Amino acid sequence: MEEREEATKDVEVAPALIAVHPHQRSVAVAIGPDLRVFDLHASAAVSLVDDSGGPFHSDSIRAARFGAKGKLFVSAGDDKIVKIWSTEFWRCFCTVSSEKRVCAVAISIDGSYVCFADKFGVVWIVDLTGYDGNQPLGDKKATAILSHYCSIITRLEFSPDGRFIVSADRDFKIRVTVFSKRPLNGAHEIQSFCLGHTEFVSCLAFVHGQDCPQDFLLSGSGDSTVRLWDISSGALLDTCEVSIKAGLLESSGEAQENDHAITDLCTVLDSLLVAVAVQSLQGIVLVSCNHSARTLSVAKVVPFAGEAFVPIGLGYCPSEGILWMITGASSLPRSSCPSLARVRVISGFDVEQEPAVVEDDKVPGGEKLLETLQGTVSVNGNVFLEAAEAVKTAMCNLLIKKQYPAENRDFRKRTRNDRKFKP
Template sequence: MSEKEITERIMEDDEIHKKGGEVSPALISIHPLEESIAVAIGSELRVFDLVGTKPVVLHDHAGGPSHSDSIRSICFGAKGTLFASAGDDKLVKIWKVDSWKCIRTVSSEKRVTAVSISHDGLFVCLADKFGVVWVVDLNSQGENQCPVDKSASPLLGHYCSIITSLEFSPDGRFIVSADRDFKIRITVFPKKPLKGAHEIQSFCLGHTDFVSCLAFAFSTDDSSQGFLLSGGGDSTVRLWDYLSGSLLDTCDIGSKLACNGDKSKVKEDGCSVVTDLCVCHNGSLVSVSVQSFHGVILLNCNLIAKTLSFSMAIPIVGNFIPTSMATGNNSDHLWMVMGASGLPSADPNVMYPVRVKVIAGLKKFHSDIEVQNLSILKDDDIPGSKDSLMVLQGSLDVEKDEDSLVHTAEALKTAMRNLLIKRQYSVEKREVRKKSRNDRKLKRKVV
């Protein structure tokens, strides 16, 4: 094959990969006290006040731009006073929850893949596609003094590997970052983070494919004795002692579902990627979403025995595959959302649906109690009733959107893997790609 033919093939492969990777899953996040809930779909941020049972109007008039591309990460701060959103438009927007006013817009050099707020609410950390974690000091300036701020400081790096998840430890002492190269890094969050984080506590190594999500399991009575959970492209959920980096237990989600009669749903096309984790019920219950499973999986996390065990799979009727999950502190509800933006379509005006569902009964759940204690709430029984669904989903016409849900479910099976998995090239293709690198082109022009 000639060099020209190889180049054409590479360009064709890159275009196919780009189309699949641009799909952006819908995200959901809930206030720690379940006072409000937010859903992000594409560049749109939808928020509902669960206490006042009314939609929230976002006040983004500080002078900075609004989100113009897919939002890739959203989160509430531990105290519930701040909310952050970030994504492909290289913007991080920080909001005050009491007024839902944007108090800071930070511009990143690269697309942002993850965002997290320190427990004291003084710092916001963001991770980009180049593998760098940046930190923003919220006390460095007054509100509205600089609508678009580029003063984020580098905190740490993952050496050109896409960072997929970013979390602060329950006690706020550490910041944990995971990447597509199977690594989880535990870093001491310094007292002066603007000068960088130079002390690595440990690495949690054991995943055999990209790490997609992180969560902490800890007792609310003692947040210092927590453990780290991780899920990834190798179909496993792993329990870690993050202080030492020791692997405590592993649960193979794909094989557990196959043993429970769901092999056809999970192993089809090889898509059994763990896409999200949500810790409930005082750290003892872990909800897991899998890329091709229509429902959620529940795991028991024994904080004393330091074990992780499969409890049950909860199927959800219809074409519902959660793309994101959330729960409040000591809440009885598990909130789930399904949806995606950027799906390939012949009609550019087609709007793909967002679906929100809630599982209730988490406080009553125990490993030796039947699944009847858990229930998937009907629309009228969801907190905020149909008013909240109208805001978060944008529609209540489920039957009308059924065909679109099927298409969404199919697209989501491969979207994340296309985005995160490293592509392998032959030696011949690698040499051709090197010649077409932008920095090489620039050098040739200079010469």
Template sequence: MGSLLNFIFTCKPFGDLEVAAMEEEREDDCAIQHHSSSNSMAPALIALHPHAHCVVVAVGAGLRIFDLKNNIPITTKDDIKHIGHGGVIRALKFEKEGKFLATAGDDKKVKFWNTRSFQCIKTIHSSKKVSAITFSHCSQYLMFADKFGVVYVVAIKITEEGDENINPEPVQLFGHCCSIITGLECSPEMKFVISSDRDFKIRVSDFPKEPTLGAHEIHTFCLGHTNFVSCVAFLGKDEGKALLVSGGGDSTIRLWDYQTGNLHDTFVITMLTEQSGSCEESNGTKSTASVVGMAVAPSGSVLAALSERLEGVLLLRCDFLAKKLIFMQKLLFEEHTCPTSLQFDQAGNIWVVAGAAATIDLGDHVLTPEEITMAETKAQAFSLAAFARVIIVRSTVAISPTDHLHARVDGSHYASIQDKDVPGGERLLSTLQGSQADLTIAMCAAEAAKLSMKNLLSKRQFSFEQRELRKCKRSDRILKGSKHNSLQPETL
């Protein structure tokens, strides 16, 4: 039975089934575009260097980087036409020691940036749009996932002289059977790769000794979410004692033993997000407040989470003894802001970004080199014009790494700081936020981006009649039916 499951979840679709799956994805995309006019917005992302050397904000196809040590903005240098990404950046991540920054997105490119000069040292091409990336803890491999559900691995070798040797050809690691992969992480002990998807699943795969040969063993699944899984992360710093935490479109944050697949705790955020207005959909049904982002503090015990309906941050603490998530604080921002991404720095402060940029739909037709250049230039222009709001939340109470043993809540631990007190001051904010000063633009863009991502990840629900009609239109059934009719006479 185990080998059958491994075969089902690792092999790629083929033949008529692949055509059917692709057509269904196109139907879903059409429905999304029809359902929401915010389809053309992409959320802003933020990442901090592991040693606090710099902070990076991605808005649309553009990267905005500020050197925290020298208090100056940084300009990237690309290896291809000096233009950077030609489409929206959907994922960015620093390597564990901060030697590289990896970025990827809708232009089907994964770029490696040397963080000493922010020169792009390698561009890797993907066959599909990239939705998630992560580095292994040994920093020898980069893994990225595409919207068709395939995870690839790229080998990285550092020579004795310090030069980087990155394999330009990615190798397939495993697949999720045509489901958009939303999260990708390596376990602290480097034994497993955690991947989450749009179809409510969290898969725990054995990380092989030779990843370039593929990861064919499924260790377990963490099943319990009733809607898409939007993000995953690890709580705890002790090797072998870490717990997995996940957030999803079902308004829950869940705590898992990822080695056994057991669910320890479920924290429902619905009551905490009602301040942001109505929870009614256009059809009158009750909707859920999706978890759209998470970050873990350096201590490994505090979790910060974003919800699509919360103009602020939720803070939880993990009690590792009781294996429970304990509510700490709901921090609301004074200004009307819809955060889209967040991350902790070394000091335990939370960096939050809100904003979005317009995207360009290139369609499925083959573009000429001139059309590609025009599209890339337009994407960069959209990113330059976009405004992103950056807010820093500072811890007001010192939290030691052992505080999680008591899981005690003594009131508010975090508060947002004034712009004048931000490290780097006005220079940092102008670099990361952009030239526009209208906060309403960033707020509206962030709301549109969140709705767009939710529509993309939510699985559509069909009535019995709709399901039967879709079955009749499936390409594999039509093809088989035509072959059958051509070989055999019609019978009553």
């Protein structure tokens, strides 16, 4: 059983990830086990230092993100380790072991806690209270605080006020849990469930702005929709059928819905717009968010003319008004280059103006940044389309629940091989 799992894991396609410092001091890209960071202030690649005494990543990184203040960075993935970095000198000061492969991470707003979720559906917490990240933290254990009960958790987010931790899973659920003042004792109080998606929930983001006193939640899904929620009650405020409204999917094309799953989203322009990445779309969709009316609507589609680029990950810097995007994957089957990454940038976001795709020589950090984050391998643009298709297939295999005929269910139950027998 273990040998078969290892063989399967070796060929699993892992999407490239991108994370942007909240003040655009640095940009990080994860491709397979490789973590690449570029310092925009120094205009140079970052040399990562590991002071934790633990191993470096040996398998695909599945989650990578900065904290709200930009002081912390967390990376985690299939090697069952979580690495916590201080971004001041890019030193890993803590490595935490997980019982299962890690699929999502989140950092509390004040930076006191790091949470991560494993593929068994359990959310764990690491206490960093009072630690400044300047010295190695030593052996640190994680504590389980909540569970989705055998459902793969796809995304974790803390609410902007720090009161809630939101977890989404492949079984269409979004759970809003009260983040207690003593979280190491567990997070047992459920505030609400946000129910309405008909496929896996792939991404989450909060809407907040000056004319939005209450924080609302945005979610993207394999059902090709973006939805707006009131997390205090779990009420669905609006649904935007992105693929249909953007002309990507016919309203009667139910069999094609999985071809246009939402892979990522993030708010831009003080949450007045939402940038949405859609599978198979060579561009992004901008969704308008009306805070007062609590509605969503497709504003425009920004295509990538002249290049085969399907964004699968997004990161936005509010202070600079720049949207960073990435496509690519690792462990690509039948490819001469098993790991590929391509970074692009969009700037000029305005409600009344058309945003512009930035040429490579005008990207912040220029060619040095692109060489650091993408690598120096030159490939044909169509290879990235193949990578996007491979990511789509891998996502469907992982997150689309298989349906079996009734006559096969009893046989599968009798022959299941995950039970433990005592000798």
